[in-house]
Amino acid sequence: MNVDQLYETLSQIPKTDLAMWQDVFLKFYRAWFAEDRWLNYFEGLVTTIEVTIIALIIGVVLGVLVAMIRTAHDQQRPGTHNFVLGFLNGISQVYVTIIRGTPMMVQLMIWGFVIFATSRNFTLVGALGLGVNSGAYVAEIIRGGLMSLDPGQMEAGRSLGLNYIQTMRFIVIPQAFKAILPSLGNEFIVLLKDTSLISVIAGKEIVYAARAIGARTYEYMFPFVITAIMYLIMVLIFSWLQGKLERRLRRSDRR
Amino acid sequence: MIDVKNLTKSFGSHVVLNNISQHIYPGEKVVVIGPSGSGKSTFLRCLNLLEEPTSGTITFDGVDITDPKVDINAVRRQMGMVFQHFNLFPNMNICDNITLAPVQTGLMKKDEAVEIAHALLKRVGLDDKADAYPAQLSGGQKQRIAIVRALAMKPKLMLFDEPTSALDPEMVGEVLNVMKQLADEGMTMVVVTHEMGFAREVGSRILFIDGGQVQEENSPEEFFSHPKNPRLQDFLSKVL
Numbered sequence: 354m355n356v357d358q359l360y361e362t363l364s365q366i367p368k369t370d371l372a373m374w375q376d377v378f379l380k381f382y383r384a385w386f387a388e389d390r391w392l393n394y395f396e397g398l399v400t401t402i403e404v405t406i407i408a409l410i411i412g413v414v415l416g417v418l419v420a421m422i423r424t425a426h427d428q429q430r431p432g433t434h435n436f437v438l439g440f441l442n443g444i445s446q447v448y449v450t451i452i453r454g455t456p457m458m459v460q461l462m463i464w465g466f467v468i469f470a471t472s473r474n475f476t477l478v479g480a481l482g483l484g485v486n487s488g489a490y491v492a493e494i495i496r497g498g499l500m501s502l503d504p505g506q507m508e509a510g511r512s513l514g515l516n517y518i519q520t521m522r523f524i525v526i527p528q529a530f531k532a533i534l535p536s537l538g539n540e541f542i543v544l545l546k547d548t549s550l551i552s553v554i555a556g557k558e559i560v561y562a563a564r565a566i567g568a569r570t571y572e573y574m575f576p577f578v579i580t581a582i583m584y585l586i587m588v589l590i591f592s593w594l595q596g597k598l599e600r601r602l603r604r605s606d607r608r
Numbered sequence: 609m610i611d612v613k614n615l616t617k618s619f620g621s622h623v624v625l626n627n628i629s630q631h632i633y634p635g636e637k638v639v640v641i642g643p644s645g646s647g648k649s650t651f652l653r654c655l656n657l658l659e660e661p662t663s664g665t666i667t668f669d670g671v672d673i674t675d676p677k678v679d680i681n682a683v684r685r686q687m688g689m690v691f692q693h694f695n696l697f698p699n700m701n702i703c704d705n706i707t708l709a710p711v712q713t714g715l716m717k718k719d720e721a722v723e724i725a726h727a728l729l730k731r732v733g734l735d736d737k738a739d740a741y742p743a744q745l746s747g748g749q750k751q752r753i754a755i756v757r758a759l760a761m762k763p764k765l766m767l768f769d770e771p772t773s774a775l776d777p778e779m780v781g782e783v784l785n786v787m788k789q790l791a792d793e794g795m796t797m798v799v800v801t802h803e804m805g806f807a808r809e810v811g812s813r814i815l816f817i818d819g820g821q822v823q824e825e826n827s828p829e830e831f832f833s834h835p836k837n838p839r840l841q842d843f844l845s846k847v848l
Contacts, residue, residue, distance in 0.1 A: 363717075375674060406705055407713055411787035412644045430660060430676075433676065503693075503695070503696040505691060505693055506695060506697065508658055508691070508695065509689075509691060509695035509696075509697070510697075510709075511658070511681075511684065511686070512658060512684055512688075512689035513685070513688075513689075513708075513713075513757070513758070513761060514681050514682070514684040514685030514686075514693075514709060514713050515681070515708075515709055515713065516681045519712050519713075523697075523712065524697050524699070524708075528697075528698065528699050531699070541832075577624055604741075606698075606741075606743055
């Protein structure tokens with residue numbers, strides 16, 4: 354007997370006469386198999402992954418840019434003051450302060466209902482909001498990594514006649530990258546999970562699909578458990594990849 | 609070669625170097641000694657502008673390097689520096705540590721730099737470590753490689769900032785030997801150190817810095833046998 358036949362049989366029985374497992378089965382069937390609903394989750398999953406990737410790119414680009422500006426500003430030769438750098442540094446500080454000082458969901462609502470109120474492309478607006486949010490955190494993580502490196506490394510590079518950019522590129526950034534990889538990975542996991550918030554501005558990702566299915570079947574347990582499992586699997590895959598990368602970068606630490 | 613005029617450096621209200629004037633001639637081996645906190649390291653770091661002097665001028669080969677318009681990177685390419693904590697780049701193997709600067713600054717092509725790296729490594733007896741990473745080496749080996757890294761830029765002058773202070777006692781000798789070799793070849797050197805034996809043997813002139821000023825300078829023989837400044841006498845009686 355396949356699941357469809359089992360469902361047909363069981364759904365004839367009055368609810369009060371159902372055994373526990375039969376009741377659970379019916380709920381699961383409605384949340385997954387009925388009307389090919391499992392497709393809705395996977396459509397949501399695709400959106401989630403798309404949003405994550407777009408937001409990741411925006412976040413990393415913004416984060417690197419802001420971290421570079423702020424670090425370069427702080428590491429200027431004493432006495433010299435570059436006006437353009439000072440201006441950009443000011444903007445960066447305001448950006449980081451606002452983003453870190455306000456809730457993610459409020460930011461998304463401002464993006465979706467105020468700034469892009471007329472746009473119908475909720476997914477892209479959501480990705481933009483998440484990316485801009487992530488950028489501020491990534492910037493602080495990168496800046497922390499650049500600052501935490503022994504200043505002797507920068508001094509050694511400069512004393513050899515390399516300029517600031519060359520020293521950053523060949524010496525400081527590769528080492529800082531290795532040091533910040535765990536926190537960067539953590540931030541990416543947070544970002545991946547935060548994509549669930551774009552359902553508040555009607556972005557059609559997994560949570561949106563799960564809520565729609567729950568509303569149709571009056572039963573929310575399985576839609577949300579399925580959603581949770583999907584996120585968990587994505588995070589596990591990502592953590593595994595991150596672990597592999599970290600082990601590769603640790604080659605130079607071997608003794 | 610280097611002319612230091614009225615060099616003053618203060619961190620906030622704390623004056624570290626107070627109006628130092630010195631001249632370093634080509635081929636000289638100037639050894640700088642003094643108690644900790646006396647400003648001797650700061651003096652050395654001012655010479656290649658790792659520390660920005662608060663006032664005064666430093667002229668290297670006729671160029672005032674304290675002038676903000678001077679290309680400081682071009683100046684630094686001609687001065688090698690060796691640090692107390694080696695500061696090798698842990699993300700690169702030894703060969704890349706040595707060849708990075710010569711190649712990136714356009715001084716030489718990659719294969720030429722590698723050749724020079726191997727030749728220099730042979731001289732310090734570490735050619736077999738070319739593919740190793742810094743974390744795999746002992747302190748003495750790291751410092752010898754740091755010296756090689758500076759030499760690969762073919763500097764006119766070498767600055768040593770307490771090169772043996774972070775080493776186990778048994779490794780001090782191997783680093784000092786490399787420095788002696790270098791001195792014998794006629795390299796101009798400024799060395800901040802606590803190794804009095806090295807100062808006496810290799811130095812052509814010794815400076816005693818205390819309280820941000822050069823309290824006494826003399827040839828090694830005079831410096832150690834007839835110290836005049838009471839603070840120097842006190843210092844030498846403690847360290848010798």
